Amino acid sequence: MERNIRAASRDEVPVLDLTPLTTGGDITALAEALDAACRNTGFFYVKNHGVPEFTLNAVFGATRRYFALPQEVRDAHVMDPVFRRGFMPQGVTKHPGFKADLKESYEVGVDLPLDDPDVAAGLPLHGPNQWPEEFPWLREAAETYFNEMRALGERMLRLVALAVGMPEDHFLQFNTKPMVQMRLFHYAQQPEAAEEDGQHGAAPHTDYGLLTLLAQDPIGGLELQTRQGEWVKAPYIDGAFVVNIGDLFQRWTNDRYFSNKHRVVNLTGRERYSIPLFYNLDYHAPVECLPSCLAEGETPKHAPTTCGEYLTGRFKAVQGYKTKEELA
Numbered sequence: 001m002e003r004n005i006r007a008a009s010r011d012e013v014p015v016l017d018l019t020p021l022t023t024g025g026d027i028t029a030l031a032e033a034l035d036a037a038c039r040n041t042g043f044f045y046v047k048n049h050g051v052p053e054f055t056l057n058a059v060f061g062a063t064r065r066y067f068a069l070p071q072e073v074r075d076a077h078v079m080d081p082v083f084r085r086g087f088m089p090q091g092v093t094k095h096p097g098f099k100a101d102l103k104e105s106y107e108v109g110v111d112l113p114l115d116d117p118d119v120a121a122g123l124p125l126h127g128p129n130q131w132p133e134e135f136p137w138l139r140e141a142a143e144t145y146f147n148e149m150r151a152l153g154e155r156m157l158r159l160v161a162l163a164v165g166m167p168e169d170h171f172l173q174f175n176t177k178p179m180v181q182m183r184l185f186h187y188a189q190q191p192e193a194a195e196e197d198g199q200h201g202a203a204p205h206t207d208y209g210l211l212t213l214l215a216q217d218p219i220g221g222l223e224l225q226t227r228q229g230e231w232v233k234a235p236y237i238d239g240a241f242v243v244n245i246g247d248l249f250q251r252w253t254n255d256r257y258f259s260n261k262h263r264v265v266n267l268t269g270r271e272r273y274s275i276p277l278f279y280n281l282d283y284h285a286p287v288e289c290l291p292s293c294l295a296e297g298e299t300p301k302h303a304p305t306t307c308g309e310y311l312t313g314r315f316k317a318v319q320g321y322k323t324k325e326e327l328a
């Protein structure tokens with residue numbers, strides 16, 4: 001069924017050409033365009049981002065292949081509760097006020113060995129990835145794509161720092177062991193009645209972190225809320241990523257940028273696949289109003305926190321996450 005929702009306009013979700021960032025050129029104008037997009041919906045596309053097309057195609061191919069495996073096979077790779085890497089079955093993600101999301105995922109992060117001091121100390125969400133030995137193609141494609149996207153996220157840190165009026169290397173100070181999370185998603189076709197029933201592919205939510213870099217599937221399905229509160233579709237643009245900002249970025253900017261709600265509804269009659277990468281900073285990175293975002297006479301709207309504390313809190317609220325101590 002076609003949904004009676006209009007597509008976002010190019011003003012609402014502009015396309016930014018990252019060529020100057022990719023080639024080491026002058027990024028001032030790009031930072032201004034990003035600032036304008038983030039003051040509006042907080043959603044934009046990026047093209048000429050430097051991530052090779054074959055790497056993207058390979059990870060989508062592996063994702064389709066993985067989710068075509070029998071459920072029992074995937075259940076054998078179910079994520080470990082402490083590090084949260086591996087297969088996350090349908091039903092785990094549940095946003096307050098909605099039924100559990102219909103999607104299932106494979107969870108990947110920054111791969112840290114067990115003897116890493118932060119892992120050994122039990123720092124939440126830090127640890128090794130989990131790979132099914134019998135399917136080396138999954139690891140191969142996912143790691144290659146993760147590394148490319150992590151590098152893109154890191155390049156974009158310069159851009160977002162300039163956009164908010166900070167020195168270009170501001171966020172790079174807190175980028176030693178960033179809490180980057182990638183999710184390979186599979187959305188089954190959703191029954192039409194599900195949405196009225198409070199169930200979605202992904203229920204309306206805001207993202208938690210700094211930047212989300214999303215590879216969409218050509219069938220579409222992502223919808224976002226404009227600043228006026230209208231739901232619009234995020235069209236598929238070949239070769240471009242959808243980028244949006246999350247709650248942490250809203251806090252850094254004292255709400256100059258807004259972490260906008262979005263959702264996924266898949267009424268296409270087809271399977272949908274998507275791959276978001278959530279770019280965040282180090283666990284202990286301070287999250288408080290940036291000096292450049294506090295106008296005279298203004299006060300910070302949010303209490304200071306850290307990247308890791310905030311993310312851990314959101315994971316607890318939405319995905320039933322428990323820390324190592326809580327599990328013990």
Ligand SMILES: O=C(O)CCC(=O)C(=O)O
Nearest residue numbers: 185202207222264274276
């Ligand atoms: O699958 C998508 O297109 C978006 C997923 C999403 O919003 C999320 O995982 O935060």
Ligand SMILES: [Fe+2]
Nearest residue numbers: 205206207262
């Ligand atoms: Fe999201």
